[in-house]
Amino acid sequence: xxxxxxxxxxxxxxxxxxxxxxxxxxxxxxxxxxxxxxxxxxxxxxxxxxxxxxxxxxxxxxxxxxxxxxxxxxxxxxxxxxxxxxxxxxxxxxxxxxxxxxxxxxxxxxxxxxxxxxxxxxxxxxxxxxxxxxxxxxxxxxxxxxxxxxxxxxxxxxxxxxxxxxxxxxxxxxxxxxxxxxxxxxxxxxxxxxxxxxxxxxxxxxxxxxxxxxxxxxxxxxxxxxxxxxxxxxxxxxxxxxxxxxxxxxxxxxxxxxxxxxxxxxxxxxxxxxxxxxxxxxxxxxxxxxxxxxxxxxxxxxxx
Amino acid sequence: xxxxxxxxxxxxxxxxxxxxxxxxxxxxxxxxxxxxxxxxxxxxxxxxxxxxxxxxxxxxxxxxxxxxxxxxxxxxxxxxxxxxxxxxxxxxxxxxxxxxxxxxxxxxxxxxxxxxxxxxxxxxxxxxxxxxxxxxxxxxxxxxxxxxxxxxxxxxxxxxxxxxxxxxxxxxxxxxxxxxxxxxxxxxxxxxxxxxxxxxxxxxxxxxxxxxxxxxxxxxxxxxxxxxxxxxxxxxxxxxxxxxxxxxxxxxxxxxxxx
Numbered sequence: 024x025x026x027x028x029x030x031x032x033x034x035x036x037x038x039x040x041x042x043x044x045x046x047x048x049x050x051x052x053x054x055x056x057x058x059x060x061x062x063x064x065x066x067x068x069x070x071x072x073x074x075x076x077x078x079x080x081x082x083x084x085x086x087x088x089x090x091x092x093x094x095x096x097x098x099x100x101x102x103x104x105x106x107x108x109x110x111x112x113x114x115x116x117x118x119x120x121x122x123x124x125x126x127x128x129x130x131x132x133x134x135x136x137x138x139x140x141x142x143x144x145x146x147x148x149x150x151x152x153x154x155x156x157x158x159x160x161x162x163x164x165x166x167x168x169x170x171x172x173x174x175x176x177x178x179x180x181x182x183x184x185x186x187x188x189x190x191x192x193x194x195x196x197x198x199x200x201x202x203x204x205x206x207x208x209x210x211x212x213x214x215x216x217x218x219x220x221x222x223x224x225x226x227x228x229x230x231x232x233x234x235x236x237x238x239x240x241x242x243x244x245x246x247x248x249x250x251x252x253x254x255x256x257x258x259x260x261x262x263x264x265x266x267x268x269x270x271x272x273x274x275x276x277x278x279x280x281x282x283x284x285x286x287x288x289x290x291x292x293x294x295x296x297x298x299x300x301x302x303x304x305x306x307x308x309x310x311x312x313x314x315x316x317x318x319x320x321x322x323x324x325x326x327x
Numbered sequence: 328x329x330x331x332x333x334x335x336x337x338x339x340x341x342x343x344x345x346x347x348x349x350x351x352x353x354x355x356x357x358x359x360x361x362x363x364x365x366x367x368x369x370x371x372x373x374x375x376x377x378x379x380x381x382x383x384x385x386x387x388x389x390x391x392x393x394x395x396x397x398x399x400x401x402x403x404x405x406x407x408x409x410x411x412x413x414x415x416x417x418x419x420x421x422x423x424x425x426x427x428x429x430x431x432x433x434x435x436x437x438x439x440x441x442x443x444x445x446x447x448x449x450x451x452x453x454x455x456x457x458x459x460x461x462x463x464x465x466x467x468x469x470x471x472x473x474x475x476x477x478x479x480x481x482x483x484x485x486x487x488x489x490x491x492x493x494x495x496x497x498x499x500x501x502x503x504x505x506x507x508x509x510x511x512x513x514x515x516x517x518x519x520x521x522x523x524x525x526x527x528x529x530x531x532x533x534x535x536x537x538x539x540x541x542x543x544x545x546x547x548x549x550x551x552x553x554x555x556x557x558x559x560x561x562x563x564x565x566x567x568x569x570x571x572x573x574x575x576x577x578x579x580x581x582x583x584x585x586x
Contacts, residue, residue, distance in 0.1 A: 045398035179393040183380040186390060186399045193406040194413050201462070202418065213444065215436040217517035218544060225516040227524075228463050228506050230499060235520065247524035248532075261494045262475075263485035271478030272586055285476050318513045319461070 138146050211321035223303040232297030233290050239305050359512070368522055391581060398582035403477075407470035411498075412569065414463040421456040422558065430574035431554035433547055435510035455457050460502050469500045479583035487575040490568055497565040505552060 032054065033047075040050040052058040180186075227235045237246035268276055298317050302308035308316070350356055351368040362369045363379020370376060378392045397403055428446055429438045442449035471491060474480060480488035507518045522545065526536035541548040576582070 025560055045497065097376040101344060129564060180396050180399060181377040181381075182390045182392055182394050183377050183387070186394050187381075187387065190401060190406060190409050193401070196349060197410055197413060197462075198417070200460055201455050202451075204458050205451050208454065208458065209450070210454045210457040210511055211511075212439060213512040216512060216545075218515065218546070220512070222512055222516055227517050227519050227520040228503060230468075230502070231521060231524075232450045234524065236391055238524065244523065245526040248529065251524075256492065256496065259495075260489045263480040265483075266481070269481060271481060271583065273476070276478060279478070283472065288373050289474065301423040315365070 040086070208320075209322050211318050213318065213321075224301060224305055224316055226297070226301075226316065226318070229294065229298060233293035236293045236297040236301070333382075333516060347533065360475055365396065395585070396583055397585040403459055403584070404582070405473060407466055407473050411467045414459050414466060415565070415569070417459045418456060418463065419562065420510055421459065422451050424452050425456055426558060429508070431508065435508065435550060441510045459504060464502050467495050471495060478585065481583075484579045484583060485576075487572060487579055490572045493564065494568050494572060495570065497561055501561045501565065502510075502558060504553040507545070507553045508557065510550060511534045513538055518549070519545050 032051070035048055036054055039045075039054070040047045044052070049058060053060045060311065090257040137286075226232060234246065234251060237250060240246065266279055270276055273280055299310045299315055300307055302313055302316050308314070348368075351366075357367070361379070361382075361383035363376050363383045364370065365380070367445050381387045381390055381392050396544075425442070428442050428449065429435065439453070442453055444450075474488065474491065503518070503521060507514045522536055525539055526532045528535045537543065539549075540546070541552045
């Protein structure tokens with residue numbers, strides 16, 4: 024036999040002595056086999072539960088619910104299988120009793136079980152006294168997640184590489200494009216500025232040529248100031264506060280899309296007229312007959 | 328003889344890979360490249376490292392770690408917002424380079440001429456600056472149209488649209504102030520047309536025009552004024568608004584949609 028260290032032996036003996044209510048020396052002697060061991064009055068393993076009625080709220084799957092609450096009864100070792108079977112077939116609306124006592128009650132119920140008729144009824148079930156309550160069932164909590172998702176899950180991908188790679192490629196493409204056009208297309212540089220010589224026509228930068236075109240129809244206070252300020256700034260900024268339609272599907276916001284498309288078409292047409300069809304004195308010219316007065320792209324439009 | 332050659336090659340390989348390993352294991356290397364960097368020792372393509380790549384880089388972390396799947400399709404955004412920002416960066420770099428050779432005085436025109444004729448890459452950089460400016464105006468406007476067609480200005484993104492309009496106006500102002508700087512006939516008369524338009528402002532039109540031109544007409548004083556506005560004032564303002572714009576994109580829930 025392996026020698027057990029003295030201090031461990033003593034510790035075990037103390038625990039044993041406490042459990043059995045005997046002196047430590049006696050326990051020690053028992054463990055060494057010198058004395059006949061004290062008989063342990065075995066406590067019942069089954070934990071007594073006071074009979075509490077468990078309300079099964081959701082009746083639709085009755086068998087499943089009964090089964091879920093049944094396990095304590097099934098755990099009672101001495102309870103015969105028939106008893107459990109009887110439980111399973113219990114009417115759904117009924118309150119399911121799930122204590123050993125209840126199990127025995129079911130067992131004693133007149134419901135016939137095949138084994139019962141054979142006389143193999145278990146005669147004794149080891150129960151603790153009614154008074155010894157160690158634990159009680161308060162409620163049955165349905166399994167639910169603690170956190171409630173508030174929004175729909177969104178299909179997402181990692182930024183790296185799924186977004187940054189296309190971004191990087193478009194940056195490279197833009198760089199290549201810029202270098203290419205810069206190599207083949209010379210930025211315009213006319214004669215030195217001279218306030219005394221007015222070119223004819225004098226054109227604004229291309230993005231203002233739509234406005235300059237409007238200027239030729241309307242009073243400058245309207246075309247030159249009111250339209251850019253009111254439409255170009257105020258109306259644009261106010262768009263989200265005017266358009267209260269919450270939809271973002273194109274089919275559900277046809278009016279908004281129509282308005283913007285009209286704006287694009289109008290601005291584009293006016294700009295193109297200003298760029299291509301206006302010559303000296305802001306007179307109408309045809310680019311294919313009279314040429315183009317547009318010095319922003321001097322290299323392209325300069326006809327010799 | 329042949330054997331020795333192979334041995335020498337292997338030895339060289341061992342030495343170089345050993346050097347690389349010890350470099351990557353050094354404290355210096357590890358302190359420069361933060362976790363998630365592909366240059367770091369033991370990098371592998373894992374979801375964790377994919378997140379780290381974005382989180383641990385000052386530029387990349389403009390982006391969130393994950394984005395909606397529809398948003399990465401090129402056909403959805405056409406990358407117009409990103410290209411607006413990128414053209415701005417190109418303009419900043421080329422613009423700073425141009426500032427070395429440009430004086431906003433009566434010498435401006437001569438400086439541009441010598442830039443084109445006698446400075447290495449001067450013509451190319453000037454062309455890039457000019458075409459990138461035109462492209463930026465176009466791309467910003469197209470970006471605005473894209474956002475409108477997707478209804479991306481709707482709640483909760485209303486205010487970011489307003490900031491976007493401000494950015495468009497600032498882009499136009501940047502382009503317009505830069506237009507005068509070559510100090511040629513095209514520049515001075517385009518700005519005269521634009522300034523005269525502003526002069527039609529009701530009630531205080533004359534004052535607006537005077538403030539814009541630093542006088543009654545476009546002169547060298549106007550050139551200096553536009554130069555300062557172009558290289559300092561408007562870039563300063565637009566960077567602030569861009570920061571708010573990008574920040575709001577993320578605060579408002581990332582890209583809009585899907586449609």
